[in-house]
Amino acid sequence: MDSSGLAILFDRYRPVLYRLQQTYYIPGFEQDDWIQEARLVLYTAVQKFQLERTTSFGAFYRLNLTHRIFDLIRQTQALKRQMNHTAVSIEAQSSYFADTLPDFRWALREQLEVKEAIWQLLPRLSVVERTVFVGILRGDSLELISQHQALTYKQARSAAQRSQAKLRRLLAE
Secondary structure: OOOHHHHHHHHHHHHHHHHHHHHOOOOOOOOHHHHHHHHHHHHHHHHHHOOOOOOOOOHHHHHHHHHHHHHHHEEEEEEEEHHHHHOOOOOHHHHHHHHHOHHHHHHHHHHHHHHHHHHHHHHHOOHHHHHHHHHHHOOOOHHHHHHOOOOHHHHHHHHHHHHHHHHHHHHHH
């Protein structure tokens, strides 16, 4: 069938589209979208229609269009497509994203500064403070450090507090 024949057929069955539009809602669809989908369905219905199997073309077209509408509704409701409906413009919300998203370049710079501060701090610590501080950096608890270094818990805690105070003074310089 040629395009002029499809246009005539589409105009004839346009009320089917209007009735389905009143019955169903497809999120984000405008009138042009409905017409485009209806024309695509009409084109495939014309190709697949078999006179001996179906009594009327109108009923066949309505059924195909209804199924296509169900497919479109399902697609818009699918979880993986929900992201598109809740999308936020980064440009419009730039200050929000600048405050909430991590800046990995900043984190790297910060890590380098911390490493440099630690290397500057180690010579300023006493032997006990350095031992406790290195143990803390490894992730050991004060209890474990005190057991391994033959210190009381109070000594380990005091050494950790002194190390922390020296680190604060160094960072304030």
